[in-house]
Amino acid sequence: MAKLYFRYGTVGSAKTLNLLAVAHNYQQQGKRALLLKPELDDRWAAATIRSRAGLEKPADLLIHNESELQDDLFHDTDCVLVDEAQFLPVQVIERLRAIASDHNVPVICYGLRTDFKTHLFAGAQRLMELADSIEEVKTTCAYCNRKAVFNLKLLDGRATLAGPTIDLGAEEKYLPTCHGCYHAKLSENGHTTTPPR
Numbered sequence: 001m002a003k004l005y006f007r008y009g010t011v012g013s014a015k016t017l018n019l020l021a022v023a024h025n026y027q028q029q030g031k032r033a034l035l036l037k038p039e040l041d042d043r044w045a046a047a048t049i050r051s052r053a054g055l056e057k058p059a060d061l062l063i064h065n066e067s068e069l070q071d072d073l074f075h076d077t078d079c080v081l082v083d084e085a086q087f088l089p090v091q092v093i094e095r096l097r098a099i100a101s102d103h104n105v106p107v108i109c110y111g112l113r114t115d116f117k118t119h120l121f122a123g124a125q126r127l128m129e130l131a132d133s134i135e136e137v138k139t140t141c142a143y144c145n146r147k148a149v150f151n152l153k154l155l156d157g158r159a160t161l162a163g164p165t166i167d168l169g170a171e172e173k174y175l176p177t178c179h180g181c182y183h184a185k186l187s188e189n190g191h192t193t194t195p196p197r
Contacts, residue, residue, distance in 0.1 A: 004100040006085070006127040008113040009137030010148040010176035015110040017051040018137060019081050022108065031078035038087040039064040049083045063088055069095045074103045085109035086121035087166065093126040100132075110137070115165045116153035116174065118182075141178040143185070148176030152185055159185035 009015050019035075026033035037049050039062040050056035061073070069092065074080070080099065082088070088096075093109075100107040109131070113124050120128070128134060141148045152175045153160050177185065 002100045002104045002106040003132035004097050004127075004130060005106065005108040005133045005135065006124070006131040007108060007110050007135045007137050008086075008124065008127075010139060011112070011151045011174040012052065012142075012176045013137045013139035013148070014051070015137050016049060016083055017055060019083055019108070019110045020049065020051055020055050020057055022079070023057055023081055026079050032076060033079045033081055034061070034073070034077045035059050035081050035083070036061045036063055037083040038062070059083075063092055065089050067092055069099065071103070074099055074105055077103070077105050080105055080107040082107065082109040083111075085111035085127060086113070086124040087111070088123040090122055090126045093123055093130065097130045112151060114151065116151045117161055117165070118150055119165075121165075139176050141181050142175040143181040144178060146178035146180070149179055150177050150182040151175075152177045152182055158189050159191065160189065161186065161191050 007015065007018065023033045023035060035049055035057060037059045039046070047059050047062060048056050049059050080096070082096065085093070096107045096109065099105060109127055111124055111127075112121060114120055139148050140146065142152075153163065154173055154175065155162060
């Protein structure tokens with residue numbers, strides 16, 4: 001039976017680059033990799049999966065809150081690759097679990113584990129609960145050489161806890177940080193070290 005995978009990491013950990021490499025490998029072997037992403041992620045182009053390194057591929061399907069993922073989408077599919085999976089609705093995560101099991105197609109989801117306030121995204125939480133395999137895509141802290149575990153949000157170059165949970169951006173808005181640097185940078189700007197829900 002095929003597995004549901006969750007490969008998570010902080011911002012800037014090359015999750016999308018990893019996804020695109022996996023897609024390339026499947027395609028080089030003459031196999032079909034179906035590429036999915038949430039419709040709300042329009043940072044580069046609505047229907048494009050793009051890494052910060054500049055590599056990109058068109059998405060085969062954009063997911064929104066009412067997406068049902070009919071069975072016929074997965075006929076003759078060798079692998080399903082999902083970018084920014086943290087933004088997917090819980091029912092879509094549950095459907096992806098069923099697709100891996102019922103269609104014997106590996107489903108590999110890439111995304112953030114937590115938001116900039118250190119709380120699990122709903123999609124990431126459901127993946128942590130349902131995935132057969134959970135793997136961390138690692139990178140180092142933007143301020144030191146320790147492993148990054150949090151996503152620090154910047155506003156005018158200063159660490160902040162302000163704003164909505166989903167607030168799209170790249171390097172200009174988010175940096176990967178270790179636990180110590182995350183709290184130090186927030187404290188420098190007068191934020192308590194326990195982010196509010």
